[in-house]
Amino acid sequence: MIYIIPKPTDTPGDNSTSMVMDALTKMGEPYKVLDLSSVDPFNLPVTDATIWACGIKQDGVQFELLQALELENRVINSTKAIAACASKVVTTARLFNIGAPSPATCFTNDRKVLQKFVDEHDGRAVYKPVYGFDGNGIYMFHSADEVKEEPPFYVQECVKNDRDFRIFVIGNKAVGAIQRVSDHLTHNIHQGGCGTAIEIPKEMAE
Ligand SMILES: Nc1ncnc2c1ncn2[C@@H]1O[C@H](COP(=O)(O)OP(=O)(O)OP(=O)(O)O)[C@@H](O)[C@H]1O
Ligand SMILES: [Mg+2]
Structure with a gap:
């Protein structure tokens, strides 16, 4: 059952x-x-x-x-x-660990380190709650002062982002994919994104 x-x-x-x-x-x-x-x-x-x-x-x-x-x-x-x-920290650590492509990421308690990361990435970054989901609490910022949350801070380089892909994996095999599109930063369905089934992009299947 x-x-x-x-x-x-x-x-x-x-x-x-x-x-x-x-x-x-x-x-x-x-x-x-x-x-x-x-x-x-x-x-x-x-x-x-x-x-x-x-x-x-x-x-x-x-x-x-x-x-x-x-x-x-x-x-x-x-x-x-x-x-x-x-945990986005663990997920990201695992991605870096196997050499999978991932946006540059910073995890710190220190606002000075946060500001340095922003300065090194074209003066902007994306804040994400470590245990966040459904796109909640994610936003772009341009200075450490704009981040009102308490530490720790998990922030990422802002990457080109016109859609979001989700690849479904069973065991070690990619078996399906959807893409989600919206006209704002977070393309999650919960944030108003529109999802459609797509062929699994080859580089993502690997
Ligand atoms: N580094 C980034 N640069 C630009 N946009 C981003 C970045 N990280 C996230 N986004 C946008 O925010 C959306 C949600 O991000 P993400 O998938 O990391 O978190 P989540 O959906 O809240 O959590 P999870 O997928 O772990 O359940 C992404 O689909 C993307 O649209
Ligand atoms: Mg997501």
């Missing part, structure tokens, strides 16, 4: 959980919904199942519950993968 944990930030216009459910129904694959808030980590409600986490709340509770469920179930994506993707 597949148990689906719905993505908490789904909206009627951007509902990835219902797309997963529709696809499973089309395939004739049975599933149930698992309400994470009802899970007792010391008395697991399901074992030997596949648990498909479409999303979880960053509330200090749900990630722990998922780790407990993983003791007796196959959790997709694994909590290790979720942790790596949740």
Whole structure:
């Protein structure tokens, strides 16, 4: 049996959980919904199942519950993968580690270092919350004074950005891609971007 944990930030216009459910129904694959808030980590409600986490709340509770469920179930994506993707610092460190192309990035507590990074990158940079998602809290700035958030600061060189690509990977294989387009900085669907399925660009498949 597949148990689906719905993505908490789904909206009627951007509902990835219902797309997963529709696809499973089309395939004739049975599933149930698992309400994470009802899970007792010391008395697991399901074992030997596949648990498909479409999303979880960053509330200090749900990630722990998922780790407990993983003791007796196959959790997709694994909590290790979720942790790596949740932190932009870890994601970026991993990209640099394997030599994958990535915008220049700075992670610091120090506003002077922040200003130096801006000065070295044409007088502008993009601020992103370390554990951000759906494009929330991302903005371009031109001086460290404009950044009102508390440290630490994760900022990136501003790269050419007329669209956003998402490549879907199963195991080590790229199996699908979408692009999202909007007329502002963040092209996420949650920020009003328009998504379409595309052929996987060759360099991204690799
Ligand atoms: N360095 C950058 N330069 C220009 N635009 C950027 C940069 N980083 C992000 N953006 C814009 O902001 C959007 C969201 O950024 P990003 O994908 O890094 O964060 P997120 O969607 O909030 O989180 P995640 O993808 O990790 O769930 C990108 O799709 C892109 O449109
Ligand atoms: Mg994104």
